[in-house]
Amino acid sequence: MxxxxxxxxxxxxxxxxxxxxxxxxxxxxxxxxxxxxxxxxxxxxxxxxxxxxxxxxxxxxxxxxxxxxxxxxxxxxxxxxxxxxxxxxxxxxxxxxxxxEGELQPFPGLETSVPATNAKAAAAAALPSFSWFSAYHPYADHLTFLKSLQAAFPSNSELITAGTSFEGRTIQGIHLWGSGGKDSKPAIYYHGNVHAREWITSMVVEYITYQLINNYSNDTAIKTVLDNYDFYILPIVNPDGFLYTQTSTRLWRKNRQTRSGTSSVGTDVNRNWPYKWDGEGSSTSPGSDARNLNNNRRYRGQAPGDTPENTGIRTFGDKLGAGKGIKLYIDWHSYGQYILTPYGYSCSAKAPNQSKQDTLAKNTGAAIAKIHGTQFTTGQTCSTLYATAGGSNDYFTDVTVAELAWAIELRDTGRYGFVLPADQIIATGEESWAGQKYLWANF
The missing domain is CATH 3.30.70.340 (Metallocarboxypeptidase-like)
Known part of the structure; x- marks a missing residue:
């Protein structure tokens, strides 16, 4: 009472x-x-x-x-x-x-600090300026950044697309490969910004991409991972929602899909995966107000996989799984500092290789902590955080059958949450890069 x-x-x-x-x-x-x-x-x-x-x-x-x-x-x-x-x-x-967070900054151009004295240096000099990671940027500039990354690694990369958003924007990304040639090795598949307000995720995914390209010719560990795996990287898989956070409502989470019979806008793309879709951790109601962020932000849609964004990234992932297979899938999120393994739909179900995943997640967290002391909690999604019916890592574990399928929740633990200051972008990238390097070397 x-x-x-x-x-x-x-x-x-x-x-x-x-x-x-x-x-x-x-x-x-x-x-x-x-x-x-x-x-x-x-x-x-x-x-x-x-x-x-x-x-x-x-x-x-x-x-x-x-x-x-x-x-x-x-x-x-x-x-x-x-x-x-x-x-x-x-x-x-x-x-x-x-x-x-600072004002959104335009694309800063190409790196000019490295003298182009030989072929390797020339390639490095063609990378986008590292100052990109000192600020957040408009959506259109992220597309320019991707094009510039590809141009800096022309023989070992290509721009890729994974379908189209509800409002008609292409879901764009980049494919990197090593000495074996493209599409010749198992996949590592990364998504960022499936939740529109989680700006740090696209910046970190781009940071990892930048470092892969920048270090391929001078770091044997990076050359090894790129020679053994094809990377398929999609920094912003919810472009409509992401753009909406920049132009209207900073804390918007969902996509911008409208549906007949309701004035509410948006579906949670990460509750829309067509596996264990109708369980605990998602909502059946789209809500009643398009601008009420608290109203059913986990709306799962009218049917499994009925968002165009989910259809695009899922179809792309299924194709990778049916080809050379997927070694590692990561859906990048913020915030909370978690490394989450399957499953989200059940707190008792365990992946066939759960013990291996537990060890890798724990040690990846330890590698992250060595850089700036940032502590990550690791464990299965449901028992560690909450139930997530219709989530991506469950789909990639049991349907597409990736060997490892994780969700990583980046900085911080709540002080800034989704609005992490721009001066933390580089540090978040550095520790995430260290965690990935450990993982690639040990999985």
Whole structure:
């Protein structure tokens, strides 16, 4: 009855959406809280929704770490306090945190710091400027960056596409290979930005791609992995949603798919995979308001695999699996600092090679920590974090049959969350690169 008593003292107000001069939603004055559940999850979620709180993240895994991270608009802060949740403040002003991301910067051009004195140096000099990783960038510039990467490695790379988004944008990526020639070796398949607001993921996937190209001629370990595996890398697989976060609503998660019979927009592409699609951890309701981020952000769609983005990246992945096979699949996410192995649909099911995956995940986390001390939690998705019906790594484990199929949640653990400052991009890339180098050398 605590909720009812609190409601008598102060009723939450309907949050009004504030926009800046460019039409983008602002979050000035929103406070971010970590709420520890002390009641039924459904009741807690309903109460938070009554506050127009934006759900940022949740952890339903271990009992001692269960929490919800939510952003509460300034007009409902008093009502939030009246509900008397067990909570800690993660951010005093979400709008100020978003400002720390910095303005979106244009493509900086090609690297000029390396003198082109020989063929190897000339190739390195043709890479995009490393200053790319000092800022976040408009969607169109990511496409320019990919083209420039390919031009710097012309004999061992090609641009690739994996279908088309709901709004008609091509899902673009890059394919890298070594001395065996293209399509001759098992695949390593990476996705970034399936969730639109997770900007750090595309930057890290691009960082790894940059380093693979830059180090192929001067690092025997990198030459070995590229000579033994073909890399297929798609930095932004939800281009419509990603662009929407840059032009309208920074914390948007889903794609931008509309459906008949509802005014709600968007489906969670990572609850749409056609395997164990209708289980715990996804929603059957698209919600009622296209701009209400808290409303069924895990909507799984009307049918398995019915988003065009899922169709594109799934069909591409299935083709790789049916060809030379997939050694490693990683779906890159933020935030929380987790390395998650299958399964998400069940907390008891185990992959056939679960012991090997557990060891590799733990040691990959240790390799990451050696760079900047960033600690990653490792384990199976459902028991470590929460149930995820219709998730990608389950599909790639049991349907496409990749040997390793992981989801990695990058920095941080909640202080900045999805709006990681630009000055952390390079450090996040460095530690992720170290983790991948360990993994490639030991799987």
């Amino acid at each position: 605590r909720f009812l008593r609190a409601a008598l003292f102060i009723a939450p107000l309907a949050a009004s959406i504030q926009v800046d001069r460019t039409g983008r939603q602002t979050y000035d004055g929103y406070k971010v809280f970590r709420v520890v559940p002390d009641r039924a999850t459904a009741d807690l979620e309903a109460q938070l929704e009554s506050l127009s709180a934006v759900e940022l993240s949740c952890n339903h895994g271990h009992a001692d770490t269960q929490h919800f991270d939510v952003a509460v608009p300034p007009e409902n802060l008093e009502a939030f306090a009246a509900f008397n949740y067990q909570a800690e403040i993660l951010s005093e002003d979400l709008g100020a945190d978003i400002a720390l």
